[in-house]
Amino acid sequence: MVKKATIIGAGPSGLLLAHYLLRRNESYQIDLYDRLSDPRVVEFSNARTFPISLTERGMSALRGIPEMEAAVRAISLEMNGTIFHQANGRTRVTSRKKPLVTLDRTKLVILLLEQLTQQYDSSRLTVHFNHACTGINFAAKTITFQASDLATEPQIVNYEVLIGADGARSAVRSAFLNTELFEFEQKYVSTDYKSIVLSSDGVSDSQLEVGKIHSWRSQDGTFVVLLHQLDGGMSGVILFPRQNRQVVNLVTPEAVQQFFRQRFPEIGQRLSAAEAEAFLKRSTSQILTIRCSRYHQGDSVLIIGDAAHSVSASIGQGCNAALEDAALVDKLLEEFAEDWAAVMAQFTLRRRTDAHALVELGDYAFPSSPRLFLEFVLREQLARMLHRFFPNHFLPSLSELVFESTVSYSEILNSYKGWIAKVKKSSQKFLNSNRTTDSDSV
Ligand SMILES: Cc1cc2nc3c(=O)[nH]c(=O)nc-3n(C[C@H](O)[C@H](O)[C@H](O)COP(=O)(O)OP(=O)(O)OC[C@H]3O[C@@H](n4cnc5c(N)ncnc54)[C@H](O)[C@@H]3O)c2cc1C
Numbered sequence: 001m002v003k004k005a006t007i008i009g010a011g012p013s014g015l016l017l018a019h020y021l022l023r024r025n026e027s028y029q030i031d032l033y034d035r036l037s038d039p040r041v042v043e044f045s046n047a048r049t050f051p052i053s054l055t056e057r058g059m060s061a062l063r064g065i066p067e068m069e070a071a072v073r074a075i076s077l078e079m080n081g082t083i084f085h086q087a088n089g090r091t092r093v094t095s096r097k098k099p100l101v102t103l104d105r106t107k108l109v110i111l112l113l114e115q116l117t118q119q120y121d122s123s124r125l126t127v128h129f130n131h132a133c134t135g136i137n138f139a140a141k142t143i144t145f146q147a148s149d150l151a152t153e154p155q156i157v158n159y160e161v162l163i164g165a166d167g168a169r170s171a172v173r174s175a176f177l178n179t180e181l182f183e184f185e186q187k188y189v190s191t192d193y194k195s196i197v198l199s200s201d202g203v204s205d206s207q208l209e210v211g212k213i214h215s216w217r218s219q220d221g222t223f224v225v226l227l228h229q230l231d232g233g234m235s236g237v238i239l240f241p242r243q244n245r246q247v248v249n250l251v252t253p254e255a256v257q258q259f260f261r262q263r264f265p266e267i268g269q270r271l272s273a274a275e276a277e278a279f280l281k282r283s284t285s286q287i288l289t290i291r292c293s294r295y296h297q298g299d300s301v302l303i304i305g306d307a308a309h310s311v312s313a314s315i316g317q318g319c320n321a322a323l324e325d326a327a328l329v330d331k332l333l334e335e336f337a338e339d340w341a342a343v344m345a346q347f348t349l350r351r352r353t354d355a356h357a358l359v360e361l362g363d364y365a366f367p368s369s370p371r372l373f374l375e376f377v378l379r380e381q382l383a384r385m386l387h388r389f390f391p392n393h394f395l396p397s398l399s400e401l402v403f404e405s406t407v408s409y410s411e412i413l414n415s416y417k418g419w420i421a422k423v424k425k426s427s428q429k430f431l432n433s434n435r436t437t438d439s440d441s442v
């Protein structure tokens with residue numbers, strides 16, 4: 001019997017889930033919807049580009065689809081450590097036992113999409129771009145879509161199984177708000193971000209070592225991370241406390257160049273006027289964290305990825321967790337013999353504790369206060385050394401557990417609860433003091 005599944009959101013989690021379902025057996029037919037245009041045909045926009053780091057968690061989910069890991073690695077670079085650039089020009093280097101695989105988010109999406117459309121024809125898969133989900137009627141099992149041209153009437157379609165993979169501002173999740181006993185928390189991370197792109201011309205003679213993540217952190221909590229890209233350039237983001245208007249108040253390319261030269265000279269020296277202008281044109285974006293009491297509605301609707309558990313970018317795990325969700329749905333389908341009602345309920349049971357722990361780790365594993373960040377680096381070095389020599393007595397460091405292991409997020413949170421509590425307290429103080437300074441200066 002044909003099983004129809006509707007996936008809303010052609011991001012990493014929705015696309016990987018489509019791969020898993022179509023590979024399961026011939027009976028699946030997928031309709032995949034996204035509110036944006038096909039990323040393969042629109043000109044590659046670096047307006048909101050940012051690099052994604054994939055760890056074993058995300059890579060093992062990709063590995064479930066034959067050849068996918070190799071295809072992703074072919075368009076990625078490996079990073080075997082981080083260089084922390086300090087204001088005095090000195091650097092502090094940490095290395096990783098297992099390298100991170102890094103690539104641009106849009107390029108990952110294009111790859112997953114190309115592989116889908118090459119393998120499956122329209123008898124199994126239809127992708128509808130420029131279709132924004134605007135509402136769901138759970139009782140009637142219908143979805144309303146609005147085409148992006150707004151000229152056409154809203155379209156109402158039926159669903160059998162519906163997966164909301166539509167990101168942090170999920171429309172599918174919004175419909176859960178009208179259902180009984182659904183609890184939900186949404187918070188804005190206190191830092192906003194803007195993408196930075198440096199072309200290969202600027203970094204070809206670079207002293208910025210390839211194969212390392214480069215990061216800069218300043219006293220006011222502004223944080224820059226830049227990664228080399230396959231084309232020889234670098235890309236990354238600047239994250240800054242929302243109250244600090246310095247970055248959003250830059251209005252000319254010269255002011256952008258001057259800002260980076262003063263605050264982050266290694267970047268300022270390499271930022272051309274054209275790149276500074278492009279930086280100005282990019283919008284400032286916010287990051288949400290999301291906690292839900294359940295991820296399923298009845299026996300036929302499930303939310304996955306950022307729609308279910310969006311998390312701070314600072315922990316570099318959102319995409320890894322989103323990909324893991326797709327692999328977990330596949331595993332549960334196997335375990336419960338394609339009984340979607342059981343799969344959906346089990347997904348909530350198996351994922352909720354870890355997803356909540358991930359949000360907590362994202363908020364508090366890595367401190368924003370510079371003083372505590374120094375303590376974090378020292379703790380990391382000590383933990384790494386102790387674990388290396390006495391593995392039976394000392395745990396791996398916090399970042400080793402997050403980035404180099406597949407230990408569950410809830411176990412990590414439990415092992416490091418003292419540190420997390422300390423960062424939480426200090427973050428509150430740091431935010432309050434920034435607020436006071438800001439209101440003083442207005
Ligand atoms: C600056 C930054 C850096 C990051 N770095 C990392 C990292 O290093 N490692 C990591 O693991 N994660 C990282 N992340 C997080 C990662 O980008 C997300 O967790 C990941 O993209 C989530 O995938 P997703 O498929 O669940 O959702 P998304 O990637 O958000 O995709 C959702 C899709 O749904 C579509 N959509 C939205 N609303 C609708 C609607 N109403 N109707 C139809 N379609 C809709 C969107 O157009 C989009 O295509 C970072 C995030 C940011 C912002």
